Amino acid sequence: MWALIALLAGLAYQTFQVTDVRADYASYRSDTATAAANASEDARLTEQKLRRNIDQVRANAVDQKQKDDALAALQRADHHSVRDQTRRLLADKADLNTRLAERGKTINDLVDLLAELRSEADGYAGELAAALTESRRAGFACERSYDAVTMPP
Template sequence: MKRALPYLLSGAVVLALWFALGWYGDRREDVGYGRRDLEARAEVAAAQADARAEERRRVAAIEEIRNEADQELAAVVERERRAADVRVRDAVAEYARRHRPASNSGAAQSGAPVGDPIGMFAELLGELDDLAGQYAAAADRARAAGLTCERAYDSLR
């Protein structure tokens, strides 16, 4: 047994070293996985930050387009209102100039309607022009909204 003792001790030392090296190798792999995991997490965080920055850029671009569209729409509506006022005034003045009698013809004829037919026609013409202005303004708004949508889509591409 005295002869076997050195072999047993050297075998035990070799076995202990073998287990120690195995444990150390596992720990090194764990550290390697942890490092790779940290690197992957850092890449994910960077990608998320880039995506958030791109989203903020897109939202800012759409807000800018929306503000420009609102200003453009306000200008269109104001121009249409001014143009409608001018058209109505001009049309009424022209009609009154052409159809008003030059002088008072005296008493009204029997069966003539009460009231001023030219005034009633001018009022009707004004109402029609208002409706035409409303339709034109609605069309202008729809056009401005469509152009805004196109610009927003183009800014996202």
């Protein structure tokens, strides 16, 4: 009879231990699932933030391109204005030639050369300014993209 009581007590103790282990295991699974869900949510939020940053960089690059294009158009207009002034100068040259005839032909040649050089230099300056502006804009966009991706969350 004592053996039966001891056996029943041992069985009850083991049943209690199994129930405790099952409860611990259920708690562990719940904690693991919660941690996985939190990590997934954190990763999703970080990805959204990075995507918003990249989208903002793209929008800023588009805005900057519009501003740079407007500036390039203004520079082209200035170039055309200088070219028109040069043409007027060359048109007035005939009038000037009559007044400068006594000074010799070298002045006439020099005026032609200077007018042509001024026009060409202005044209090249406009082309270089547009190329440098585009290069600068691309560099800034690249830098902002890198910063947006490497920023700590």
